[in-house]
Amino acid sequence: MKVILDQDKCVASGQCVMAAPEVFDQRDEDGVAILLNDSPSEAGTEDVQHAASVCPALAIRLSA
Amino acid sequence: MTETLSSDEPQAGIPEYPMRRAQGCPFDPPPTLRDEQEKGPLTKVRLWDGSRPWLVTRYAEQRALLADPRVSADITRPGYPSQSSSRSNSIGFILMDDPEHARLRRMVTAPFTIKRTEALRPRVQQIVDDLIDDMLAGPNPVDLVESFALPVPSLVICDLLGVPYADHDFFQDNSKTIINRDSTDEQRAGALGRLAEYLDRLVGEKLDRPSEDLLSQLAARVGAGELPRGEAARIGVLLLIAGHETTANMIALGTLALLQHPEQLTALRETQDPKLVAGAVEELLRYLHITHSGRRRVALEDIEIAGQVIRAGDGLILPNDIGNRDPRAFSDPDRLDIHRDARHHVAFGFGVHQCLGQPLARMELQVVYSTLYRRMPTLRLAGALEDIPFKHDGSVYGVYELPVAW
Ligand code: HEM
Ligand code: SF4
Numbered sequence: 261m262k263v264i265l266d267q268d269k270c271v272a273s274g275q276c277v278m279a280a281p282e283v284f285d286q287r288d289e290d291g292v293a294i295l296l297n298d299s300p301s302e303a304g305t306e307d308v309q310h311a312a313s314v315c316p317a318l319a320i321r322l323s324a
Numbered sequence: 325m326t327e328t329l330s331s332d333e334p335q336a337g338i339p340e341y342p343m344r345r346a347q348g349c350p351f352d353p354p355p356t357l358r359d360e361q362e363k364g365p366l367t368k369v370r371l372w373d374g375s376r377p378w379l380v381t382r383y384a385e386q387r388a389l390l391a392d393p394r395v396s397a398d399i400t401r402p403g404y405p406s407q408s409s410s411r412s413n414s415i416g417f418i419l420m421d422d423p424e425h426a427r428l429r430r431m432v433t434a435p436f437t438i439k440r441t442e443a444l445r446p447r448v449q450q451i452v453d454d455l456i457d458d459m460l461a462g463p464n465p466v467d468l469v470e471s472f473a474l475p476v477p478s479l480v481i482c483d484l485l486g487v488p489y490a491d492h493d494f495f496q497d498n499s500k501t502i503i504n505r506d507s508t509d510e511q512r513a514g515a516l517g518r519l520a521e522y523l524d525r526l527v528g529e530k531l532d533r534p535s536e537d538l539l540s541q542l543a544a545r546v547g548a549g550e551l552p553r554g555e556a557a558r559i560g561v562l563l564l565i566a567g568h569e570t571t572a573n574m575i576a577l578g579t580l581a582l583l584q585h586p587e588q589l590t591a592l593r594e595t596q597d598p599k600l601v602a603g604a605v606e607e608l609l610r611y612l613h614i615t616h617s618g619r620r621r622v623a624l625e626d627i628e629i630a631g632q633v634i635r636a637g638d639g640l641i642l643p644n645d646i647g648n649r650d651p652r653a654f655s656d657p658d659r660l661d662i663h664r665d666a667r668h669h670v671a672f673g674f675g676v677h678q679c680l681g682q683p684l685a686r687m688e689l690q691v692v693y694s695t696l697y698r699r700m701p702t703l704r705l706a707g708a709l710e711d712i713p714f715k716h717d718g719s720v721y722g723v724y725e726l727p728v729a730w
Binding site for chain 1: 391668674680
């Protein structure tokens with residue numbers, strides 16, 4: 261799975277970091293999300309899918 | 325445009341909004357909202373001024389529309405379903421659209437990251453423990469709202485913003501006037517004016533003597549010419565109000581709900597598992613949904629959704645309280661169950677305006693719910709549920725007082 265993050269859309273809600281802390285973090289200066297790993301393992305799939313589904317800004321896309 | 329009701333139009337079948345909760349069901353949304361949700365995802369309601377905006381009651385459609393860039397939160401646009409005749413947007417970026425909203429919001433997001441809020445957890449634990457020490461040493465029974473629920477988030481947001489807590493009577497009273505649905509426009513404008521003046525003065529002080537707080541950071545931007553001083557003060561007002569009134573209501577109403585569900589209170593009191601505590605916070609946010617006046621928006625373009633066409637200029641009311649009780653999103657939605665996975669709730673809204681303070685609110689509630697009942701294991705209501713004054717007249721729901729004994 262590949263994770264695509266659109267930082268321009270991000271509103272710094274922190275939801276993705278809560279859902280999948282191995283994959284997402286936030287920039288110190290403004291809380292905008294950053295990707296720690298754009299191809300998470302099988303084991304992390306569910307958390308990343310949850311992150312994408314609760315992102316209020318629709319800033320996270322997943323592809324196969 | 326949202327149609328205005330003329331006298332020859334039939335009024336039957338279109339309910340008024342806001343609606344009343346059922347007698348004896350203080351934790352449930354008004355039954356009419358449930359009826360409308362069963363009719364379909366989009367129906368119409370009638371407001372105080374006779375206008376008839378769309379009512380969006382289902383979870384999926386609420387999320388889709390709140391995240392749609394063709395939907396505006398700008399209260400000054402014609403068609404916006406306003407709560408009163410006042411169209412003042414003098415309360416920070418919550419009633420603005422992007423790109424202006426995004427630019428201002430990003431100026432204050434840094435202190436609300438997961439990392440920064442986690443770093444505050446020991447300080448919040450200290451505040452909570454100290455207040456409980458005071459309660460245990462003081463009179464019994466006591467009003468939990470005044471002795472605990474309001475001071476916790478007020479102390480935290482004062483620290484974070486750099487507002488002196490000694491002024492809490494002043495800002496709590498004015499906040500109450502602003503969010504009371506029954507306040508007149510004049511009263512509300514007066515309270516907003518006093519808070520804006522107060523924050524403006526504080527920003528001025530931080531310009532001269534900056535420290536580590538958020539108002540000092542805003543003042544630095546004012547000094548650098550990036551932000552008008554009045555706008556900095558308005559952001560301060562928004563954060564101060566949103567930062568204490570909401571969380572305070574969740575603490576008091578959450579405690580009351582748990583006292584009515586003793587087996588869940590026991591589970592929460594006895595657990596050592598931070599995951600269960602965090603899950604209970606999400607479930608209480610979903611179930612209680614305190615921001616019960618509906619998200620309000622206006623369509624900028626025609627939008628096709630759920631077989632209907634929302635026209636440009638139509639008003640939208642999206643009551644997330646009933647969205648959080650949609651059986652399409654939550655099984656057995658009217659049951660409080662701290663063991664369920666409720667993380668996808670919309671208690672903080674959805675879209676670009678989703679709550680800025682949510683990591684802080686979550687952390688505060690986790691500390692409170694995991695400490696209060698453990699340290700006061702015999703906590704109980706001092707009086708009858710029927711006598712509790714609920715905030716039916718507030719745009720944020722909760723209780724005015726919660727007499728408790730132990
Ligand atoms: C349990 C507590 C809280 C609840 C239930 C809550 C709920 C909400 C909701 C529903 C919105 C969305 C408004 C909309 O879409 O029109 C919102 C926005 C906001 N909240 Fe909260 N909130 C809480 C705590 C806080 C705290 C502690 C702070 C600040 C320290 C805060 C600051 C804000 C701000 C600044 C916005 C506006 C965001 C924007 O327009 O971009 N909230 N909140
Ligand atoms: S969930 Fe979305 S909006 Fe929130 S921090 Fe992550 S990417 Fe940004």
